[in-house]
Amino acid sequence: MQFPRKFSVILFVTCLFTVSGKGQDSKPLEKHGVSETMKGKVSEIDFEYSASSVLCMRHRIVLRPDNAEIFTERCRNASRTDRTTFCEVKEGRISQEDFAKLAQLLEQNSFFTMQSEYWGDVTDAVFESTRAKRDGETHEVINYADAGPLRLWTIQRAIEGAALNVDWQMATTRPKCPHWNDRVTKRP
Secondary structure, three states: OOOOHHHHHHHHHHHHHHHHOOOOOOOOOOHHHOOOOOOOOEEEEEEEEEEOOOOOOEEEEEEOOOOEEEEEEEEOOOOOOOOOEEEEEEEEEOOHHHHHHHHHHHHHOOHHHOOOEEEOOOOOOEEEEEEEEEOOEEEEEEEEOOOOOHHHHHHHHHHHHHHHOOEEEEEEEEOOOOOHHHOOOOOO
16 A cells, blocks of 8 residues: 555654654653552552353453462362362463553553442343552452453453463362452451
8 A cells, every 4th residue: 555755754754753752642651661650659450350140250360470379279070060169370470560560550540540330231241340559559440341442451451461471380189269358458
């Protein structure tokens, strides 16, 4: 496809500004993708989803600047009627760059000012709960039946994507998966 010369020049200049960090939407990041204003603010990102009516359908990703954990509830399936569950736990390390980018994504998409709950008008859908700790305060957003805004969906998919890049070191099993509020104080 042949573009007019004027359009080609505009496209080239736009790409140049975006790559150089001078574009309108691109903010220059310091080493490891962390801006000075972002350092130390977000200390934990926690994403959990579970089906409302399916056993063994709970998955939780916990990311911190120095480590990561995934908890997956699984069915033992020793027989057709066996409903016993266990927890598969993976531990690993997330890169500082990836964590910093996720923290910046939370800020840019106004995660900390989102409603605490979004509910779709359906039954038997998926619960998605996203929590982040910033300056010692935890903010949680519950998204049932994908009723939340696109920016919440973007954050949730980015967390799942970052988990794919984690360098997983070991996998173990436990009798039960920890719930997020096992370590977080509930809001009044």
